[in-house]
Amino acid sequence: MTYNLITVDPLGNEDVAKALARCFGVPVRDVDVADEQTDQTLRSWDAAVLCDRAEVRGDVTTSLDVHVQDRVPSPPDEAGLARAFARAARTVVLCPAIEELPSAYWLMTDQGTVTRARLLLSDDEEPVYTVDAVEAAVPRLPHVPVRQLPEIVREQSRETSLSTRAGRAPSSTGGCRGTGRRPGCGRPG
Structure with a gap:
């Protein structure tokens, strides 16, 4: 299973390894970052657990590509890992949402807040990541406006409408397209 996480706080390889070990219930020596x-x-x-860590610029500072071997029992979905990693690393974590929108993310805090976020990348050679808006206040990102993200609602409505017209009942996630590794459109459980 593969996960993509982005953190607000800078994290070194050792910090990431310790947090991932706690999240997956494996010894730190069995995590390679x-x-x-x-x-x-x-x-x-x-x-x-294998993890590639990269420093990024902007409102977020660390990008993590995590791969978990099949022998790890009961790995969480991406939203579940993001929540657990936020607590274990004491940081704010973003993970991609299932919508077709590249800017649609879930944001989890170490205090338990789960909200939608819009993450934009600049066109620079070395992109700058900007958290453009969130649906609930995030104390670690006081400069980010709190507002509803209408493009996510439109995408969910469009997908529900398409599945209904095709004669399929909307899924249990409210008509959202599920991939099996992304959280549903509703608040991740």
């Missing part, structure tokens, strides 16, 4: 400076020949490719 690497960044662009890591010698790839020294990686533990047979670790239960």
Whole structure:
């Protein structure tokens, strides 16, 4: 299973490894975290959890691509990992939502807040990430406006309408397209 997480606070490889170990219930020695400076020949490719960490610019600072081996029992969905990682690393975490919109994200805080967020990337050679809006106040992002994200509601309505016209009943997630690894359109459980 593969996960994509982005954090507001900068995290080093060791911090990420400890948090991932807690989230997946594996020993820290069975988590391999690497960044662009890591010698790839020294990686533990047979670790239960593999993570590529990259520093990014903007309102978020760390991007994590996490791969979990099949031998890890009962891995959470992406929203579940984001919630657990926010608590374990004491940070704010964003993960992609299921909508077709590239800017649609879920945001989880270490205090338990779960809300929608709009994350934009600049066209710069090294993109700048901007949290443009959230649907609930996030104390770690006081400059970000709180507002409803109408494009998400439109996307959900469009997908519900298309499935109804095709003769399919809307899914239990309110008509949203499920991929099996993304949270549903409603608040992630």
